[in-house]
Amino acid sequence: GNSVTQMEGPVTLSEEAFLTINCTYTATGYPSLFWYVQYPGEGLQLLLKATKADDKGSNKGFEATYRKETTSFHLEKGSVQVSDSAVYFCALSDQWDKIIFGKGTRLHILP
Amino acid sequence: DSGVTQTPKHLITATGQRVTLRCSPRSGDLSVYWYQQSLDQGLQFLIQYYNGEERAKGNILERFSAQQFPDLHSELNLSSLELGDSALYFCASSVGAVGNQPQHFGDGTRLSIL
Numbered sequence: 001g002n003s004v005t006q007m008e009g010p011v012t013l014s015e016e017a018f019l020t021i022n023c024t025y026t027a028t029g030y031p032s033l034f035w036y037v038q039y040p041g042e043g044l045q046l047l048l049k050a051t052k053a054d055d056k057g058s059n060k061g062f063e064a065t066y067r068k069e070t071t072s073f074h075l076e077k078g079s080v081q082v083s084d085s086a087v088y089f090c091a092l093s094d095q096w097d098k099i100i101f102g103k104g105t106r107l108h109i110l111p
Numbered sequence: 112d113s114g115v116t117q118t119p120k121h122l123i124t125a126t127g128q129r130v131t132l133r134c135s136p137r138s139g140d141l142s143v144y145w146y147q148q149s150l151d152q153g154l155q156f157l158i159q160y161y162n163g164e165e166r167a168k169g170n171i172l173e174r175f176s177a178q179q180f181p182d183l184h185s186e187l188n189l190s191s192l193e194l195g196d197s198a199l200y201f202c203a204s205s206v207g208a209v210g211n212q213p214q215h216f217g218d219g220t221r222l223s224i225l
Contacts, residue, residue: 032211043113043201043216044154051211089154093210098167099144103153 006102023090031092117217136204
């Protein structure tokens with residue numbers, strides 16, 4: 001079946017470091033791909049999305065490129081801030097329009 | 112502020128009981144989704160309603176049921192509660208029915224079963 005696999009956390013980085021959170025997926029057809037972020041005590045917020053191969057989603061300095069050949073949608077940011085500390089979820093919408101989330105990756109940024 | 116309102120924020124009850132969680136979607140959104148978030152299972156999709164009709168079903172137990180009312184608010188009913196039902200329950204809404212539209216999440220209801 002369709003699935004999303006994210007790198008295990010927690011990920012701990014120093015401020016201004018480069019961030020990569022890996023995400024790979026298994027799906028039939030051409031799913032839409034998303035990154036959501038959850039700050040402490042809050043619900044999830046959409047961070048970025050891509051709907052077709054080679055699309056790049058970007059927001060707040062974060063980027064992810066839809067790579068169909070490697071079935072990946074890795075999240076990157078060039079210089080992280082303490083305020084980026086949160087849990088990040090990779091997700092896809094499948095051919096039945098269901099959203100499938102990865103297990104989430106907790107990110108800690110140290111000042 | 113996502114515009115999605117969930118009540119109550121916290122709920123503490125005992126095994127065997129029944130509770131109702133409520134969600135008001137963002138203005139203009141016709142779809143409502145329910146999710147369960149627990150430490151061991153992650154974020155699990157439960158069910159989706161679109162304009163009052165059930166549209167998609169995920170890992171929802173038979174003890175759980177939901178509905179969407181004509182004013183588009185939704186309720187999730189959990190009955191015969193077990194300790195393992197303790198979790199954060201999120202509601203999300205989107206404009207349409209298709210899955211490639213962004214979902215807007217509420218802040219969740221934390222359910223604790225004693």
